[in-house]
Amino acid sequence: MIVAADVKPAQDAPETPDTAEKTKTSSEYEDVVIEEEQLGIYRLLVATTKSTRRQYQKNLEEIQASIPHLVSLFKDIYGLSQSLFICVLLSRVWQGLEDALLMHLSTRMLRVIEVGLITGKPFAAEVLWAMVLRLLCTAIVAYLRWLGDRYQARLRSLVTAHFELTLMEVKLRLDVPTSLDASSKIDVSGSDAWNAFEDIMTYLTSVLTTLSQMVVILRQARISGDPFFVLVCLIKPIFANLTYRALWEKVCYAYVSNIDYLRMSSMQALVGGGFKEDVLTGDLGAWIIQEYRAARDKLGDISNESPFWQYYRSSTPFKPVVESILDDLPMAYCAVNAVLYPSRFSIASIAIFQSSSSSLRYSLDTLFRSGHEFQKNLHSIKEIYSTRNIRNKIMDGKVAYPSAEKANEGMSFELKDLTFSYPGSHKKGNALNKINLSIRGGSLVVIVGANGSGKSTIVRILSRLFDPTSGELMIDGSKAADYHIAGLRQATVLLSQENKIYPLSFAENIGLGHLDSVHDMELVKKAAEQGGATEFISKLDTGYSTQLNQSADTISMNLHGKNDHPLHKEMEKLEKAVNISGGETQRLVAARSFMRFNSGKIRLVVVDEPSSALDAEGELQLFNRLLEAREGKTMIFVTHRFGHLTKHADTIICMKDGDISEMGRHDELMRNEGGEYSKLYNIQAGAFAEQPPTA
Numbered sequence: 001m002i003v004a005a006d007v008k009p010a011q012d013a014p015e016t017p018d019t020a021e022k023t024k025t026s027s028e029y030e031d032v033v034i035e036e037e038q039l040g041i042y043r044l045l046v047a048t049t050k051s052t053r054r055q056y057q058k059n060l061e062e063i064q065a066s067i068p069h070l071v072s073l074f075k076d077i078y079g080l081s082q083s084l085f086i087c088v089l090l091s092r093v094w095q096g097l098e099d100a101l102l103m104h105l106s107t108r109m110l111r112v113i114e115v116g117l118i119t120g121k122p123f124a125a126e127v128l129w130a131m132v133l134r135l136l137c138t139a140i141v142a143y144l145r146w147l148g149d150r151y152q153a154r155l156r157s158l159v160t161a162h163f164e165l166t167l168m169e170v171k172l173r174l175d176v177p178t179s180l181d182a183s184s185k186i187d188v189s190g191s192d193a194w195n196a197f198e199d200i201m202t203y204l205t206s207v208l209t210t211l212s213q214m215v216v217i218l219r220q221a222r223i224s225g226d227p228f229f230v231l232v233c234l235i236k237p238i239f240a241n242l243t244y245r246a247l248w249e250k251v252c253y254a255y256v257s258n259i260d261y262l263r264m265s266s267m268q269a270l271v272g273g274g275f276k277e278d279v280l281t282g283d284l285g286a287w288i289i290q291e292y293r294a295a296r297d298k299l300g301d302i303s304n305e306s307p308f309w310q311y312y313r314s315s316t317p318f319k320p321v322v323e324s325i326l327d328d329l330p331m332a333y334c335a336v337n338a339v340l341y342p343s344r345f346s347i348a349s350i351a352i353f354q355s356s357s358s359s360l361r362y363s364l365d366t367l368f369r370s371g372h373e374f375q376k377n378l379h380s381i382k383e384i385y386s387t388r389n390i391r392n393k394i395m396d397g398k399v400a401y402p403s404a405e406k407a408n409e410g411m412s413f414e415l416k417d418l419t420f421s422y423p424g425s426h427k428k429g430n431a432l433n434k435i436n437l438s439i440r441g442g443s444l445v446v447i448v449g450a451n452g453s454g455k456s457t458i459v460r461i462l463s464r465l466f467d468p469t470s471g472e473l474m475i476d477g478s479k480a481a482d483y484h485i486a487g488l489r490q491a492t493v494l495l496s497q498e499n500k501i502y503p504l505s506f507a508e509n510i511g512l513g514h515l516d517s518v519h520d521m522e523l524v525k526k527a528a529e530q531g532g533a534t535e536f537i538s539k540l541d542t543g544y545s546t547q548l549n550q551s552a553d554t555i556s557m558n559l560h561g562k563n564d565h566p567l568h569k570e571m572e573k574l575e576k577a578v579n580i581s582g583g584e585t586q587r588l589v590a591a592r593s594f595m596r597f598n599s600g601k602i603r604l605v606v607v608d609e610p611s612s613a614l615d616a617e618g619e620l621q622l623f624n625r626l627l628e629a630r631e632g633k634t635m636i637f638v639t640h641r642f643g644h645l646t647k648h649a650d651t652i653i654c655m656k657d658g659d660i661s662e663m664g665r666h667d668e669l670m671r672n673e674g675g676e677y678s679k680l681y682n683i684q685a686g687a688f689a690e691q692p693p694t695a
């Protein structure tokens with residue numbers, strides 16, 4: 001079924017991405033139509049162009065545009081190791097010729113044997129020589145293949161690591177809004193570069209194999225006086241290629257649209273690890289099974305096979321039947337010819353044609369298959385190289401930060417009519433609305449407000465993780481955009497719930513707060529003390545050198561269920577993870593922030609609710625230690641808990657729905673009885689007030 005570009009999802013299905021909007025807004029896609037198809041439980045949307053000619057033209061344009069990238073790929077790989085590159089290339093050339101060579105030698109041997117049998121005088125020496133030559137060649141082919149595979153494996157490691165590094169550099173360069181932007185998403189990896197190179201080599205090898213085999217077969221056909229044999233061999237691969245139907249190289253999107261299957265998946269998910277406690281305490285077991293059964297009965301035998309396979313597989317038997325018949329065509333052709341022209345054909349000729357035709361058909365199949373992959377690979381290569389051109393959304397300025405005269409002062413801010421909405425956000429209204437605010441350098445600011453009121457957003461803007469959508473942000477009296485971002489980042493500590501522990505040792509997890517002193521254990525231990533992380537680190541066998549969350553890249557075979565097996569015990573030792581609690585994670589992250597103070601460059605400390613998992617004492621200690629290091633720094637705290645901090649704050653900013661509803665010191669705000677701050681404060685104070693015992 002073909003539908004216009006504004007596809008509507010099936011009624012019982014979840015919303016699909018906004019394909020319609022994309023196809024309408026971009027002139028590049030104006031002739032795109034979307035075909036819809038139901039494949040078992042899947043709804044499949046395939047984008048095609050209205051005219052086949054236009055499609056071919058587009059493909060050609062894409063290939064042309066990819067040629068410079070293809071050249072760069074080969075140049076880059078050649079640059080990584082010239083010797084390995086040449087060896088792999090030579091081994092591929094050899095692979096392209098070996099089939100034809102072996103085919104030629106087999107033919108020669110069969111012909112010598114046949115002449116000996118017909119004349120009744122076997123030419124022992126010739127047969128022996130032909131056999132030795134064939135065996136020698138077989139051994140050389142096997143040896144060169146082995147060698148080629150080894151070279152290829154070595155080149156593969158170099159290529160994957162090289163392109164992974166290139167992509168890592170790009171990803172590290174990208175700022176937050178650019179990384180969140182779908183058009184800048186990097187979906188390729190180092191392995192894709194290698195796969196593309198390997199597939200292209202396979203394609204070129206197949207071209208060589210096919211051509212060289214055709215030369216040998218044509219030669220044989222000339223000897224037998226039958227020039228049409230090659231054409232007979234070509235019919236099946238050409239038919240298969242013309243009727244080839246696969247999704248691999250198409251722009252498509254598939255989603256599970258069957259509500260019964262979705263229901264079954266939800267029930268399965270509830271049984272999974274994450275919901276264990278809820279399911280047990282809620283006694284949901286029997287209900288889950290009952291619901292799963294009901295959905296399964298409704299689903300019946302509707303296929304849940306991957307849409308890729310369902311699409312690939314022919315819906316009628318016509319194609320597979322015709323293909324099988326065409327597969328036997330060379331044999332039928334030989335048989336008919338042997339009957340019609342018995343003098344031209346011999347058993348050896350039939351055997352030779354039979355084996356060479358199946359080799360040729362196989363090579364042609366590979367050639368067409370790798371041809372289909374070719375375009376996909378060109379696309380991956382283009383994507384890898386285009387990542388270099390991704391421009392950051394946040395512009396970098398040229399002015400160094402801080403200026404010499406403000407080097408010992410905290411960062412000051414001025415926000416003028418500042419509005420912000422998150423890129424791609426579907427929410428009505430802005431996350432921040434026309435905010436006007438001044439923050440004096442060195443002051444202690446506390447931001448409070450309800451969930452979603454814009455507290456974290458405001459500190460993200462101040463830390464230059466995002467740029468305002470409109471309005472102005474001034475830092476130390478100059479436009480924020482004029483400063484060199486690296487300088488601003490070096491002067492900022494951002495401690496939030498977003499901070500994670502790294503898959504490194506405890507020492508590095510803390511030390512990385514200040515790159516120049518990563519290995520200075522004295523400073524690391526001091527920071528751990530300040531962050532309140534000393535106690536739990538000291539309880540670990542390997543202390544600060546204990547690795548955290550290291551990605552365990554292990555493979556085990558046939559060990560499942562053999563818990564007493566000595567190898568299982570080894571595996572357990574290697575895979576044993578060190579788990580730390582939520583509160584311990586926050587302590588460790590806080591220690592990293594204290595380590596950052598050692599750089600001596602910090603002018604701004606932003607603390608965004610990093611203490612939700614800390615016990616009351618831990619939180620108080622953390623805030624006190626941060627305040628101890630306050631000199632020469634502006635400190636901004638985002639919190640839901642009133643009390644300790646708000647009472648000491650120079651300014652309390654109370655946020656509501658993206659606006660500043662109130663601003664001032666604690667006493668001033670409390671005097672405004674109907675105000676947002678006093679309301680929130682009183683709710684918390686009331687919650688802790690002593691309740692009279694109920695009768």
Ligand SMILES: Nc1ncnc2c1ncn2[C@@H]1O[C@H](COP(=O)(O)OP(=O)(O)OP(=O)(O)O)[C@@H](O)[C@H]1O
Pocket residue numbers: 422425427431449450451452453454455456457458
């Ligand atoms: N990454 C994001 N993408 C889109 N919208 C976002 C994103 N982060 C926050 N928002 C939206 O922006 C608004 C302000 O969010 P923000 O995180 O600043 O609130 P908050 O006051 O810090 O909330 P909380 O107290 O729950 O942490 C909310 O409506 C939120 O849904």
